[in-house]
Amino acid sequence: MDGTPARTRRRRRRRQGISPSARLMEDDYAAPHLPMDIMYKIPTHISDPASLARLASSSKFWRSLIKDPTFLDCLRRRHRDHGFTPSLLLGFFYQDKSPSDLWKYHIDKTRCLAPSFLRMSELLRFVGSKSARHAIKLLSLETFIPGLGASLNFYKPIASQDSFLVLRRQSEVATPNGQALNDLLCVCNPLTGETFEIPSHRYVPPDHYALFVTNDVDIYGRMSQSFQLTGIWIRKGDRFICVCYSSKSGTWTRSQGVPQLMHDLYLVLSSAAASDDVIHWLCGSWKQMSLIHVATLHISNMKLSYLELPPEAKRNMFPLLGNSADGGILLVMVQGFQMTLWKHNSALGTDSSSWVLSERIDMRSSLPQRVATLEIWAEVRLEMFRGKSGTLVLWVDGEGLFMFSLSDRSMRRIDSANVTKKYFLCPYEIDWLSCLAITNLVVDGSLSLDLEREKAQGRWRTLMGMNLETNGAS
Template identity: 90%
Template sequence: MEDDDAAPHLPMDILYKIPTHISDPASLARLASSCKFWRNLIKDPAFLERLRRRHRDHGFTPSLLLGFFYQDKKRSSSDLWKYYIDKTRCLAPSFMRMSELSHFVGNKSARNAIKPLSLETFIPGLGASLNFYKPIASQDNFLVLRRQSEVATPNGQALNDLLCVCNPLTGETFEIPSHRYVPPDHYALFVTNDVNIYGCMSQSFQLTGIWIKKGDRFICECYSSKTGTWTRSQGVPHLMHGLYLVSSSATASGGVIHWLCGSWKQMSLTHIATLHIGNMELSYLELPPEAKRNKAPVLGSSADGGILLLIVQGLQMLLWKHSNALGTDSSSWVLSERIDMRSSLPQRVATLGIRAKVRLEMFRGKSGTVVLWIDEEGLFVFSLSDRSMRRIDSAHVTKKYFLCPYEIDWLSCLAITNLVVDGSLSLDAERQKTQGRWRTLMGRNLATNGAS
């Protein structure tokens, strides 16, 4: 444009509608930087407030995923030796930024220039306090770290886990007291946005430990950041007779935890079991027929609270969505997308066709991020939003790490892209801190995404 203040030559009612169709804060930030007209429109408090209320109706928001925290799966003797030599040495989890992952197209991929950051970069002064802690869960800015004890009691029972919840965006850490029982089978993290009587926002979290006894009984104990104590949930629900639980399939969101279940009689996956933490009740949802014939689907939760189911058939990926508003039977499933991955996969894998070994590892429904394991190639990140593929690293390196995707909440993403300024949205004090601390990191993400 000749004049930075000049508006594009379109009717004003059309111009005002264009940004409302963009849900990703990174894309909004790029549009806002193009000229003053878009910048003034997007930073208008009324526009941001409407967008904040409507963002759940949009699809995936890729910029919510900032990267991956990871830690060695196994404590190496060299790390232990360093720990004993210098107890101030930080061996806390490291962080791999999305902006450092190279794009992969066909058989061409730039060499990864990964420069992992220590958790101490975001939480200064950690020292050795979180050495050997593994990231096990994250939701809306918060990260759960766990250190399992390798020492057992005289009767052979494992000692309690050492737990910590931190917020890398704000640099906060929360020490979690030990619970009364042996380590649970699963941990689930739930984050809520609270508004006080003065209209100020803050975040609180609930960490839930789930014990699955004899494969079909559920016992829960919950830690609340508001009370600072563990509370045993009432009731011990039992899994429906004739079903078995796929414990590794758990996904948590909005106060519920979903698992894939199979039928002992059919010896195949048939249902999704949902545990409602508030009232400790189980509900069931029948899988769509295509998923019942698949051996390794993965579950996810969408921004609007719906259940997402992702399966791989050959070199295609099928995304199914179920909304609670639609009903509870299998007919309420909708095939949302059918994605052909051949143009994104390594050329050697694409030529193998149905013989290629591609396995789903992780799925995050808010950002639309899928982590794939490709045999003899390693781990890759695939975006359901723009169909881009990024290599995490080679098979040799990534086998020794435990990866945990780090997604942030939508309002914090607006803050670190500098779209929220001078009270244009009622940010809490902690989110205001994020604007300066993570702006450089998000700037690198924007530069990388903008070049793609």
């Protein structure tokens, strides 16, 4: 080959009238000159979806190999077993508008004050006593969804799963008894640029929202994604009432049945972890004044099940739940500077012995030096946990928010000590299928044209904060 970029070669061939079969032959020559059995094995040793996406976009040979249904099925099984995949976390969406922004909005009602996005590439690694600082470039949601304008002003990110993001804004509505709060909801996919306006469910705001994303295959073998947004009210502290919105039907439906917690139990709402049509909560006992169970609500049949916590968790006040890549349950705890990660082994039953201590991590070398020297007076608190990417958000007293990666033990500062939970911080985690779909490996109709595919790849590059090779895309 002459070193000319593939896109330039394609344009030259169109002008010269070269046939499609000849183009395919020329593209095939761009494949590496290795024995075929070795070339077929190379992708099987790559478990990182972002790396596979870049490989697939480099040439037609790799793309045809990776999009083969047999390889995708193997990838799906392998991905569910290999553990944390840090590249699935692209960054954090959050809503925080200073008084100056609000004043500008009163002057100009068309100003876009949608949530902002902080890319992972902007978070430099924190090492010991040195904190890498530089000017962080914040991106607006409008960067990924052009024409958004002021339509999502003051909406706050409240949940995300597999590249979808849920936004909520509370507003006052008139009622016969005066004023009441009502939720305005929107679900969007910054990776594809889609927005879905959700009709009001006409109820008072629920105690919790959960998002479930499903991969669907039509009769032609094309794959797309649908979602279900579930609002949950917990009446009298122990009775569950749910309404569900389906992107397929476009309507809200109320679930049948009102399950009730076992006597003398309470839920820890901040610990909720949703996946595969179930929601897990940490559950405590009023009598023992400690956490004792994981309570699981099955949305499909509105049934409750319980899993006993390991003894170590019952003595910890602030553990967090997460979902593992294989659909299991993870539990993470911090005691002083020691972090422990527990995995539930469903084959062992539902008692405390079904938990396995997976990792014990000493965070002393990762924390700021000032904090590490305080020993027992330092406060490190868990705020968020994402089990697929192995990402933890920690609050370090006097220092602010940090992101800790369970895969490589790296610590990154999210912002200064002024950042608090009022920012409505929401980790944005995608799935491996989205990584492949963005390079047109899985065609759902919206990426069939070159122009649309280039737009999607542009959004991908912006979200990742890096250049994605597209020379071989076609």
